[in-house]
Amino acid sequence: MRVRFAPSPTGALHIGGARTALYNWLLAHGPGSSPDGRAGTLVLRIEDTDRERSTPENVEQILDALRWLGLDWDEGPIFQSQRAERHREALEQLLADGHAYRSTATGDDVREYKARHGAERGFRGEPESSGAVRLRVPDDGETLVDDVIRGQTGFPNVNLDDPVIARADGSPLYNFAVAIDDLDAGITHVVRGEDHLSNTPKQLLVLEALRADTPRYAHLPLLHGPDGRKLSKRHGAASVQELREAGYLPEAVDNYIALLGAGFAADEEHFSLAELADRFRLERVSKNPAVFDERKLRHMNGQHLRELGTDELTRRLEQFTGRSGLRDAVAISEEKIQTLADFWPLVSFVFDGPVDDPAAFERVLGKDGALDALRAAREALESVEPFALPGIESALRGVVERLGAKAGQVFQPVRMALAGQTVSPGIFETIAVLGREETLARIDQAMQRAQPVDSPS
RNA sequence: GCCCCCAUGGUCUAGCGGUUAGGACGCCUGCCUUUCACGCAGGAAAUCACCGGUUCGAAUCCGGUUGGGGGUACCA
Numbered sequence: 001m002r003v004r005f006a007p008s009p010t011g012a013l014h015i016g017g018a019r020t021a022l023y024n025w026l027l028a029h030g031p032g033s034s035p036d037g038r039a040g041t042l043v044l045r046i047e048d049t050d051r052e053r054s055t056p057e058n059v060e061q062i063l064d065a066l067r068w069l070g071l072d073w074d075e076g077p078i079f080q081s082q083r084a085e086r087h088r089e090a091l092e093q094l095l096a097d098g099h100a101y102r103s104t105a106t107g108d109d110v111r112e113y114k115a116r117h118g119a120e121r122g123f124r125g126e127p128e129s130s131g132a133v134r135l136r137v138p139d140d141g142e143t144l145v146d147d148v149i150r151g152q153t154g155f156p157n158v159n160l161d162d163p164v165i166a167r168a169d170g171s172p173l174y175n176f177a178v179a180i181d182d183l184d185a186g187i188t189h190v191v192r193g194e195d196h197l198s199n200t201p202k203q204l205l206v207l208e209a210l211r212a213d214t215p216r217y218a219h220l221p222l223l224h225g226p227d228g229r230k231l232s233k234r235h236g237a238a239s240v241q242e243l244r245e246a247g248y249l250p251e252a253v254d255n256y257i258a259l260l261g262a263g264f265a266a267d268e269e270h271f272s273l274a275e276l277a278d279r280f281r282l283e284r285v286s287k288n289p290a291v292f293d294e295r296k297l298r299h300m301n302g303q304h305l306r307e308l309g310t311d312e313l314t315r316r317l318e319q320f321t322g323r324s325g326l327r328d329a330v331a332i333s334e335e336k337i338q339t340l341a342d343f344w345p346l347v348s349f350v351f352d353g354p355v356d357d358p359a360a361f362e363r364v365l366g367k368d369g370a371l372d373a374l375r376a377a378r379e380a381l382e383s384v385e386p387f388a389l390p391g392i393e394s395a396l397r398g399v400v401e402r403l404g405a406k407a408g409q410v411f412q413p414v415r416m417a418l419a420g421q422t423v424s425p426g427i428f429e430t431i432a433v434l435g436r437e438e439t440l441a442r443i444d445q446a447m448q449r450a451q452p453v454d455s456p457s
Numbered sequence: 458g459c460c461c462c463c464a465u466g467g468u469c470u471a472g473c474g475g476u477u478a479g480g481a482c483g484c485c486u487g488c489c490u491u492u493c494a495c496g497c498a499g500g501a502a503a504u505c506a507c508c509g510g511u512u513c514g515a516a517u518c519c520g521g522u523u524g525g526g527g528g529u530a531c532c533a
Contacts, residue, residue: 006533008533010533047533048533049532049533050532053533106531107530107531110529114458114459118459119458119459119460120458120459120460121459122459122460131531132531133531145461147462150462150463153461153462155460155461156460159459159460159461160460161529164530164531165531166531167531168531169531171531173530173531173532173533174532174533175533177533178533193527194462194463194526194527195526195527195528195533196527196528196533197461197462197527197528198460198461198462198527198528198529199528199533201461219462221462221463221526222526222527224525224526226467226468228525228526229526230526230527256469259469259470259481260469260470261469261470262470264470264471267471267479267480267481268480268481269469269470269480269481286469286470287462287463287464288462288463288464288525288526289462289463289525289526289527290468290469290470291467291468291469292468292469293468293469293482293483295468295482295483296468296469296481296482296483297482298482299481299482299483300481300482302494302495306495333494334495335494335495335496336493336494336495337494338494346493346494396491400491406491407490407491408491408492409491410491411491411492412491412492414491415491415492421492422492422493423492423493423494424491424492424493425492425493425494426491426492427491427492428491
């Protein structure tokens, strides 16, 4: 089995494109990839016949996104633009065989033709000495697309226009170039977005004119945004680069994207890349377009995040935030975050001091008894020995008991004093990480702030 | 306009002629609990787009309608 992935080299790897890449990869690495059990081959191709968009920067961005997802390829990247000679050769052959002809017919001419012959009648031109090259489509029969996902679809040849396969200057057009490239690369399975389904008969016709074997095709449903329209930047993250910046894990993105449109087991949906490859069945891929739901991705991300373990999560968070020495903070917050981006807002106070939020401060410490609770907590903490989790916890719980208060009435003021915000990791763990000196200093600071010595009235 | 694809709770899906239509996300309630989460236990939410046909029996098969999507470039 030889499969190929051909991202459009605009720089951003669109989420839909990422899914296509993933499915190709899963196909190549799945159990059915070859009869002898060896892995199939994945060819990466940069499709850009005129080489305007495939700048080295754009291509590198795509490659980088693919690597981040954990996807690799066996051959390529092959640049379509560098195969111009072969395309020209194939074009000459078609012209010589009479399977293609030159024509100066324009879009208007095509419309006029249809006005005369009926809207469903495909355009047929007359050979001329110059102009663009059109493929001659037979008038009879139909071109059958045997899609692995959708089954057979017949396109009656009468309905098909003679497609332009090369510009007047001889440069090849997409539908011609891909067919040649797939042929030369020995591609056995073409897996791509559904937007190419209507292009397939054209490519089949090219291959047929060349008397070449055709690959199997599989067209994936498109990805939509919450409004039902094609997924784009308007919907938030639309590319894997954006997902990466938003703090998602490649493991979770792979998992979620694979599920989006493929029915795996009915009862399970948490999978690693290897597990996905093991279970992936192309013919089971869904036929309907899917809506990308970032909330579910978030949920899966949290699961994968917790699966990493504290050491690995720390490594990723240090990379993500550009900070080091995060391990203790990670240990006390890993249960509470869903993305890498959630981490810093939750624990920045540990490193940078309490967050400054006057309204929240007033709300918590302005409450009756809040200052008394804080003072009592400070006293209790002062004598904890050793200054570690068990002692801290019993000291604070002792305060709650002595005051006859509810736990929150003591813990929230302490939390506010230490973090400056109402949300933080567990209070005992936070105190332990901060240490006695820092904890006491922050409590003092908060008490001072809540009760100015002389407040100007 | 023409050609093509698609249609199960809000979302992703399981289902492949006989099910109380299953699961996940989200939402709600409770438990846990120091906050937020995590976890656990429940719950609401689907006339299986509509109409007709085949059948003893249809979410499942067939046709039509409607709706959505794609293509229709000397773009990819």
